[in-house]
Amino acid sequence: MAIVGMNHFTVLTDDLEASRDFYIDILGLEEGYRPPLGFPGAWLYCNGRAVLHIIAGRALPQPRAGVLDHIAFSANDLTATVSKLKARGLEYILRRQNESGTWQLFCYDPNGARVEMDFDPAESAPP
Numbered sequence: 001m002a003i004v005g006m007n008h009f010t011v012l013t014d015d016l017e018a019s020r021d022f023y024i025d026i027l028g029l030e031e032g033y034r035p036p037l038g039f040p041g042a043w044l045y046c047n048g049r050a051v052l053h054i055i056a057g058r059a060l061p062q063p064r065a066g067v068l069d070h071i072a073f074s075a076n077d078l079t080a081t082v083s084k085l086k087a088r089g090l091e092y093i094l095r096r097q098n099e100s101g102t103w104q105l106f107c108y109d110p111n112g113a114r115v116e117m118d119f120d121p122a123e124s125a126p127p
Contacts, residue, residue, distance in 0.1 A: 009071050013111045015110055020042055022109050023052060023054070027075070029045060029052060030044065031045070039056070041054050070114035071114070072116040073115070078105070078125075081117065081119075082094070091108075092105055096121075100121060102118050
């Protein structure tokens, strides 16, 4: 098989600052090195690896959502994450997988991309 792992996702944006804010302040990714590509954007890292590329300055597709359904991340601290979303007035859906008990939190980034965060079943339900 040629595939050995997932490298990164790319999100197009018309508001680079809002996208950075969402992925850094709410999801906890860190901005890191991005080579000089000749167009605005950001590379966001998790555990030293660039997992999300944000590209600005290009026309967004209409409708904004494309053929990808969502981006999923493994996450921790469900209660703090829900608090951050509530503090910003961001809507989310929280559900539990029947078999595994994994918490799944779904929300949308500022560009309309659906984001899933999966939390360990041992985490407590948020208030």
